[in-house]
Amino acid sequence: MMLTAIRTEIQDAPLGSHGYVGRETNAHASKGRWRVTSEAEPDWTAVLLRVRESQDRAAFAQLFHHFAPRIKAFLMKSGASEPLAEECAQDVMATVWHKAVQFNPDRASVATWIFTIARNRRIDALRKARRPEPEDLDWGPDQEPDQADVYETQQESERLNHALRLLPEKQRILVEKAFLGELTHSEIAAETGLPIGTIKSRIRLALDKLRQHLDKKAVTK
Amino acid sequence: MTIRHHLSDPLLMAYAAGTIPEAFGLVIATHVSMCDDCRARLAAFEAVGGAVLETSQVEMSAGSLDACFDRISTMTPPAPPPARKAGVLPAPLQDYVGGDLERVRWRPLGFGAKQAILPCTDSAASVRLLAIPGGVAMPDHTHRGLELTLVLQGAFTDDDDRFERGDVEIADAEVDHTPVAAPGVTCICLAATQGRLKFSSLIPRLAQPFLRI
Numbered sequence: 001m002m003l004t005a006i007r008t009e010i011q012d013a014p015l016g017s018h019g020y021v022g023r024e025t026n027a028h029a030s031k032g033r034w035r036v037t038s039e040a041e042p043d044w045t046a047v048l049l050r051v052r053e054s055q056d057r058a059a060f061a062q063l064f065h066h067f068a069p070r071i072k073a074f075l076m077k078s079g080a081s082e083p084l085a086e087e088c089a090q091d092v093m094a095t096v097w098h099k100a101v102q103f104n105p106d107r108a109s110v111a112t113w114i115f116t117i118a119r120n121r122r123i124d125a126l127r128k129a130r131r132p133e134p135e136d137l138d139w140g141p142d143q144e145p146d147q148a149d150v151y152e153t154q155q156e157s158e159r160l161n162h163a164l165r166l167l168p169e170k171q172r173i174l175v176e177k178a179f180l181g182e183l184t185h186s187e188i189a190a191e192t193g194l195p196i197g198t199i200k201s202r203i204r205l206a207l208d209k210l211r212q213h214l215d216k217k218a219v220t221k
Numbered sequence: 222m223t224i225r226h227h228l229s230d231p232l233l234m235a236y237a238a239g240t241i242p243e244a245f246g247l248v249i250a251t252h253v254s255m256c257d258d259c260r261a262r263l264a265a266f267e268a269v270g271g272a273v274l275e276t277s278q279v280e281m282s283a284g285s286l287d288a289c290f291d292r293i294s295t296m297t298p299p300a301p302p303p304a305r306k307a308g309v310l311p312a313p314l315q316d317y318v319g320g321d322l323e324r325v326r327w328r329p330l331g332f333g334a335k336q337a338i339l340p341c342t343d344s345a346a347s348v349r350l351l352a353i354p355g356g357v358a359m360p361d362h363t364h365r366g367l368e369l370t371l372v373l374q375g376a377f378t379d380d381d382d383r384f385e386r387g388d389v390e391i392a393d394a395e396v397d398h399t400p401v402a403a404p405g406v407t408c409i410c411l412a413a414t415q416g417r418l419k420f421s422s423l424i425p426r427l428a429q430p431f432l433r434i
Contacts, residue, residue: 057290064286069278076279086282094292095299102301108264112271119239119270129243129343132250134260135312136302157268164272179273181240 044110052100071118077180092118106149109157226388237266244346244413248369254311255387348413353402366415368392375408
């Protein structure tokens with residue numbers, strides 16, 4: 001499964017596109033370019049920002065080819081029929097286009113951000129329920145994210161992907177089940193004490209971000 | 222304001238996964254709106270969701286990209302997330318109430334205690350606002366499963382613990398707890414309960430000794 005996925009990504013990768021970058025050498029060496037760790041994986045942040053900045057249809061197609069099949073699989077594993085999953089995956093990607101203006105690359109990776117949209121669509125389609133959302137923080141007029149933060153968010157996301165792959169099979173399946181809605185809250189409580197260690201550094205990063213933000217706000221007030 | 226009683230990891234994970242009933246989701250979204258620690262932990266669990274999304278794929282139908290572009294051109298752009306609102310109630314809760322505290326449609330429970338049940342599309346759990354005058358006990362009730370109680374104004378004590386604005390108490394069916402509103406300003410809480418909540422009595426627990434003859 002994993003091997004097939006990797007091969008497909010490599011085949012999908014348009015050669016020479018500036019959305020693709022080599023293995024990183026120095027975290028902060030070149031400003032103005034979003035980078036990721038792996039050689040074959042496109043820099044999805046850069047791709048999504050092209051959609052956000054210039055409604056770039058080719059960039060969107062690239063996102064679509066990678067993420068739509070993953071959203072579809074996620075929805076089918078969550079219990080959606082194939083036609084419903086297909087329809088919802090298209091719908092989620094259309095939402096990605098419209099919501100691209102709200103994407104903030106120093107707060108979440110593209111996969112995480114798309115996951116939240118797919119999750120909300122699933123709640124709507126399968127549970128027919130409303131999802132209360134936390135209020136948005138006022139991040140102020142400082143809309144240009146810090147490159148180092150963006151880089152760190154991507155790195156952290158890579159590490160998390162890696163950590164998930166390295167979990168023992170049984171634990172990894174439990175984590176997946178929790179996200180696919182196959183575990184109730186009490187089952188999650190009983191069975192998955194496990195991802196916590198995996199996500200500790202991600203929590204620290206998110207906290208740092210929030211504190212920086214609060215400090216900035218305190219200074220500007 | 223320092224929040225001392227936070228959401229548990231399983232609750233945040235279930236909310237990040239989108240698998241928790243709406244009523245609990247409302248308590249969680251409201252707490253996260255007030256608590257940066259839980260906001261950060263939630264972001265981390267959502268990142269786990271992003272990693273899970275990457276693990277498998279199913280081929281899309283032929284022509285799906287074109288169909289998606291058609292959707293893009295006909296779709297009503299989605300609303301932005303709720304912005305911070307002034308008032309006692311955080312934005313997600315104001316959406317359910319239709320405004321701040323003054324818009325709540327209270328129903329008396331006796332002894333000055335009041336409740337307002339908030340409408341949910343999902344009936345797996347129910348959620349209500351409770352207003353308990355200082356010094357009065359929370360209405361005695363039974364719940365079969367999880368109960369989350371979030372303080373929005375005032376404070377309550379339960380055994381040796383004190384819960385103030387932003388604090389959330391997590392209780393399951395086994396916990397026999399007796400929250401009492403702290404003296405002073407009326408304690409206003411948001412409480413979500415698994416299954417249908419039944420008040421053992423329509424009057425607060427304070428009156429129970431007199432009735433249980």
